[in-house]
Amino acid sequence: NAGVTQTPKFQVLKTGQSMTLQCAQDMNHEYMSWYRQDPGMGLRLIHYSVGAGITDQGEVPNGYNVSRSTTEDFPLRLLSAAPSQTSVYFCASSRGTNQYGYTFGSGTRLTVV
Amino acid sequence: DQQVKQNSPSLSVQEGRISILNCDYTNSMFDYFLWYKKYPAEGPTFLISISSIKDKNEDGRFTVFLNKSAKHLSLHIVPSQPGDSAVYFCAAPRMDSSYKLIFGSGTRLLVRP
Numbered sequence: 001n002a003g004v005t006q007t008p009k010f011q012v013l014k015t016g017q018s019m020t021l022q023c024a025q026d027m028n029h030e031y032m033s034w035y036r037q038d039p040g041m042g043l044r045l046i047h048y049s050v051g052a053g054i055t056d057q058g059e060v061p062n063g064y065n066v067s068r069s070t071t072e073d074f075p076l077r078l079l080s081a082a083p084s085q086t087s088v089y090f091c092a093s094s095r096g097t098n099q100y101g102y103t104f105g106s107g108t109r110l111t112v113v
Numbered sequence: 114d115q116q117v118k119q120n121s122p123s124l125s126v127q128e129g130r131i132s133i134l135n136c137d138y139t140n141s142m143f144d145y146f147l148w149y150k151k152y153p154a155e156g157p158t159f160l161i162s163i164s165s166i167k168d169k170n171e172d173g174r175f176t177v178f179l180n181k182s183a184k185h186l187s188l189h190i191v192p193s194q195p196g197d198s199a200v201y202f203c204a205a206p207r208m209d210s211s212y213k214l215i216f217g218s219g220t221r222l223l224v225r226p
Contacts (some may be wrong), residue, residue, distance in 0.1 A: 004156070031212045033212070033213070033214075035216075040122070040218055041218055042119075042202060042216035042217050042218040042219055043157070043202065043204075043214075043216040044216070045213055045214070048212065048213060050212065058213060090156050090157070092156075094212060096212060101147045101149070101159035101162060101204075101214075102159070102214065103159070104149075104156030104157045104158070105156050106154070106155050106156045107154070107155070107156050
């Protein structure tokens with residue numbers, strides 16, 4: 001049981017490049033989210049999904065796209081990378097009830113130069 | 114307004130003593146609160162939660178207290194161990210969308226041997 005798997009762990013992009021951060025979970029969780037963590041700001045929600053085929057925006061969605069074609073996978077696409085997107089990105093999944101919280105992946109550290 | 118605030122960026126305690134991490138929130142309608150622990154280069158892991166109908170929840174060395182009148186919660190770790198050294202985030206599900214978590218900015222705990 002792998003939990004939430006994120007790839008890659010590290011990535012360096014040039015401004016204007018695009019890329020996809022991968023996220024997969026094997027717990028059959030309905031809810032999946034993408035967060036970014038920046039110093040002194042905690043974790044901020046980028047996009048989330050409540051099931052296959054259903055996605056919506058979080059607090060900081062600009063510059064990112066998501067899709068959810070299967071229960072297991074929730075990729076995050078950076079359309080045209082900017083230095084402001086330098087951050088650590090976490091994918092998370094949940095069975096959907098508050099008291100259990102979310103299970104997080106180990107993160108992707110992205111640097112945009 | 115839905116915010117969760119951790120006003121102490123860091124805390125240092127001696128091994129064996131009590132660690133108290135604090136969190137304030139702005140909206141009395143929050144339903145649940147959660148604490149996450151994060152080690153460097155790892156994703157956050159769920160630690161403990163508390164429902165707004167309770168004022169205390171205990172799990173081993175970890176106890177969370179909720180003071181609704183003060184809109185304040187705290188995480189107590191007794192006794193503190195060096196392995197507890199990590200960043201601790203408090204979080205609450207948004208009232209309009211319970212699977213969206215709002216995170217505080219985190220408190221870095223150092224437990225000195």
